Every structure is written in C-alpha cells, then in structure tokens.
Amino acid sequence: MIRVEDLTYKVGNRKLVDGLSFEAHSGEMLAILGANGAGKSTLMKLLCREIRPSAGKVFIKGKELMNYRLEDLAKTRAVLSQHNTISVSFVVDELVMMGRYPHFDQKPASNDFSVVRRVMQDTGISHLSGRDYNTLSGGEQQRVQLARVIAQVYDSPNACLLLDEPTNGLDIQFQQQIMVLARKLADRGYCVICILHDINYASRFADRILMLKNGKKVAEGMPIDVINCDNIHETFSIKVKLMACEDYNCPLVIPATSVS
Ligand SMILES: Nc1ncnc2c1ncn2[C@@H]1O[C@H](COP(=O)(O)OP(=O)(O)OP(=O)(O)O)[C@@H](O)[C@H]1O
Numbered sequence: 001m002i003r004v005e006d007l008t009y010k011v012g013n014r015k016l017v018d019g020l021s022f023e024a025h026s027g028e029m030l031a032i033l034g035a036n037g038a039g040k041s042t043l044m045k046l047l048c049r050e051i052r053p054s055a056g057k058v059f060i061k062g063k064e065l066m067n068y069r070l071e072d073l074a075k076t077r078a079v080l081s082q083h084n085t086i087s088v089s090f091v092v093d094e095l096v097m098m099g100r101y102p103h104f105d106q107k108p109a110s111n112d113f114s115v116v117r118r119v120m121q122d123t124g125i126s127h128l129s130g131r132d133y134n135t136l137s138g139g140e141q142q143r144v145q146l147a148r149v150i151a152q153v154y155d156s157p158n159a160c161l162l163l164d165e166p167t168n169g170l171d172i173q174f175q176q177q178i179m180v181l182a183r184k185l186a187d188r189g190y191c192v193i194c195i196l197h198d199i200n201y202a203s204r205f206a207d208r209i210l211m212l213k214n215g216k217k218v219a220e221g222m223p224i225d226v227i228n229c230d231n232i233h234e235t236f237s238i239k240v241k242l243m244a245c246e247d248y249n250c251p252l253v254i255p256a257t258s259v260s
Pocket residue numbers: 011016034035036037038039040041042043
C-alpha cells in the first residue's frame with residue numbers, strides 16, 4: 001500500500017530522515033515511535049507530500065507519490081497533522097464537511113451529509129454539532145479534526161490514514177476511543193500510519209511498530225518482537241521494565257528509573 005524506499009530529507013547538512021525504507025499495508029496499523037526530534041513528523045510530511053524528499057521515493061498503491069494528481073491524492077490518503085490552528089470561525093459540522101471537499105464541486109450531496117453525520121458519531125462529537133470550532137477545548141478540537149480526516153476517505157476503505165499524534169491532548173477515555181477507532185479503520189481495510197508517544201498504546205493497538213532515532217530505523221516489527229528493553233533504551237535513552245499484559249499478546253512498559 002505504502003512503500004518507502006531509501007527516503008532521506010536534509011536541511012543543510014543535517015539528515016532529519018536518513019535512508020528509511022519500510023512498507024505499510026492495507027488492513028494494518030503501523031505505529032511510529034521515537035523520541036522528541038527523532039524525525040517522526042518530518043517523515044509524516046514526506047509521506048503526505050507536504051515536503052519533497054532530498055532522496056528516495058514514496059509509493060502509494062504502487063504509484064510514486066509525486067506522480068499523483070492532487071485531487072486523486074486527496075481521495076487516496078488523508079492526514080491528521082499535529083497543529084491545526086484555524087484563524088477564521090467555523091461551525092464544527094462545516095469543518096468536518098471540509099473533509100468531503102474533494103468529493104463534490106459546488107454543493108455537498110446527501111451522501112456527504114450522511115458521511116459527516118456518521119463520522120461525527122464514530123468520533124463522539126455529535127453533541128458538538130453547531131458549535132464554533134474556536135470555542136472548543138483542545139481535546140474536542142482534536143476529535144473534530146480527526147472526524148474531518150476520516151470523512152475525507154470514508155468511502156474508500158483501502159485508502160491511507162496518516163495520523164500525527166491522534167491522541168494528543170485527549171483524556172484517557174478519548175485516547176482509548178480514538179485508538180479503538182483507528183484499529184477498527186485498519187480492520188476495515190485502511191492502511192493506518194500513526195505517530196504515537198505512548199509505547200503501550202502502540203503495543204496494544206498496532207500490528208507493527210517502526211522505531212526511529214535521528215531519522216534512522218532502530219527497529220521494525222510486531223509489538224511482541226520490537227518492544228524490548230534494548231530497543232526502548234536505544235530509541236528513548238531510558239531504562240524500562242516489561243510486563244506481560246494479561247489477556248493480550250503485547251508487552252507493557254513501565255519506567256525502571258530509580259526515584260530515590
Ligand atoms: N525545516 C526545518 N529546519 C531545520 N530543522 C528542522 C526542520 N524541521 C524539523 N527540524 C528539526 O528536525 C528534527 C526532527 O523534527 P520532527 O518534527 O520531525 O521530530 P519529531 O520526531 O516529530 O519530534 P516530536 O516528537 O517532538 O514532535 C528536530 O530536531 C527539528 O528541530
């Protein structure tokens with residue numbers, strides 16, 4: 001679905017993304033983990049064509065990213081960026097409807113309204129209908145943005161969802177709700193690539209994890225194979241202990257640093 005070949009992004013002499021190669025498939029959630037400044041958001045910007053690589057290529061469904069027409073790309077992948085400030089005033093429903101812009105010319109069709117209604121339900125924001133986006137809390141805004149992103153590719157279940165810290169600013173209930181939703185979207189056939197800071201969420205919900213440090217791959221594989229003390233130390237420079245997770249085949253991580 002997405003194939004990344006020897007991708008590099010340089011600013012001056014510094015490589016923010018350094019020779020990365022990996023794949024992410026339809027029906028799969030790939031979590032990207034890494035310390036602050038590891039290059040995760042830069043990678044995401046390369047995957048969504050916000051910036052051009054210095055070297056290497058990204059292919060979506062076998063076609064090179066740079067060769068897509070923008071209108072086709074908009075129906076092939078949707079992106080939740082990290083910062084979504086909006087200077088003008090929008091009602092929540094209008095903002096979610098923006099996700100449908102690639103699908104209609106002048107006026108939304110009944111299907112567009114129905115998609116907006118359904119994604120608002122799925123993301124738990126129906127009660128925010130009619131509210132001014134700028135008056136919402138950070139967590140509410142995050143869920144509205146996610147609804148917009150899902151609306152964009154709602155009727156293309158083999159599309160790609162690129163999510164940069166989708167749980168950012170959410171309380172634990174909504175973190176879980178968003179991760180469950182992302183998981184269900186992957187199960188429906190979407191290719192979900194998701195930057196996360198919480199190793200345990202990655203372990204619990206992702207099919208595979210890509211760990212980055214200084215723009216390079218530290219490890220890639222199933223949570224059970226890559227979540228280990230060595231990889232976490234290499235990636236985050238911290239010591240942790242692992243616990244088995246009752247009922248789930250995924251390790252849990254707790255800090256092992258002494259507090260005394
Ligand atoms: N345009 C740029 N010019 C110079 N340096 C940049 C540029 N964009 C990003 N960087 C630097 O590249 C590094 C990687 O940035 P990036 O935003 O990709 O990290 P990240 O892994 O997403 O971090 P975080 O977890 O803090 O969001 C950082 O040190 C950042 O300061």
